[in-house]
Amino acid sequence: xxxxxxxxxxxxxxxxxxxxxxxxxxxxxxxxxxxxxxxxxxxxxxxxxxxxxxxxxxxxxxxxxxxxxxxxxxxxxxxxxxxxxxxxxxxxxxxxxxxxxxxxxxxxxxxxxxxxxxxxxxxxxxxxxxxxxxxxxxxxxxxxxxxxxxxxxxxxxxxxxxxxxxxxxxxxxxxxxxxxxxxxxxxxxxxxxxxxxxxxxx
Numbered sequence: 001x002x003x004x005x006x007x008x009x010x011x012x013x014x015x016x017x018x019x020x021x022x023x024x025x026x027x028x029x030x031x032x033x034x035x036x037x038x039x040x041x042x043x044x045x046x047x048x049x050x051x052x053x054x055x056x057x058x059x060x061x062x063x064x065x066x067x068x069x070x071x072x073x074x075x076x077x078x079x080x081x082x083x084x085x086x087x088x089x090x091x092x093x094x095x096x097x098x099x100x101x102x103x104x105x106x107x108x109x110x111x112x113x114x115x116x117x118x119x120x121x122x123x124x125x126x127x128x129x130x131x132x133x134x135x136x137x138x139x140x141x142x143x144x145x146x147x148x149x150x151x152x153x154x155x156x157x158x159x160x161x162x163x164x165x166x167x168x169x170x171x172x173x174x175x176x177x178x179x180x181x182x183x184x185x186x187x188x189x190x191x192x193x194x195x196x197x198x199x200x201x202x
Contacts, residue, residue, distance in 0.1 A: 004046040009141075012172040018091030028201045030060075041077040049180050054085045072102035074097035079112060086183035094139035107136030111143040118146050119186045123154050141171045143201025174198045 003022025078094035114129030151160035
């Protein structure tokens with residue numbers, strides 16, 4: 001998970017080395033995981049991010065949730081993987097289940113639900129969730145990016161520019177790697193919006 005976070009947060013100086021190390025650690029964890037839902041969820045999230053077959057990783061999380069249906073982290077990971085797999089509506093269902101079980105994870109959950117609405121092109125529904133995520137944690141870069149792309153696709157370029165300016169106060173990386181999104185259409189929707197927002201803010 002640490003290796004995955006280094007890549008996801010653009011803090012790795014050697015992305016390939018951390019990807020290989022993280023994948024090796026995750027596979028070793030699965031060898032000894034048994035029926036531990038936490039290990040199943042963590043390994044599935046990391047391996048999916050590193051490019052492993054996402055259907056297999058979703059099946060791992062489903063196994064963990066069958067073992068413990070009240071496992072909030074498992075529902076959140078399941079929502080993330082569905083989002084990456086191009087299933088935004090199922091992602092929202094699973095993320096909302098995680099929120100009901102553990103309301104303290106509001107900020108990240110709102111960011112993910114907002115991104116799911118964005119990828120489903122429900123921009124008006126995405127905006128309030130993303131604003132709540134930013135309000136909950138102003139140092140979290142992900143909702144700024146999604147919100148900037150969302151505003152750009154809505155034609156609200158002044159708002160998109162303002163959000164990119166705020167994003168740059170948090171991180172120097174405006175346009176991140178999005179290879180974890182398996183849908184080419186979703187990648188393009190996200191990146192084209194960010195590019196437009198960033199060019200307006202340049």
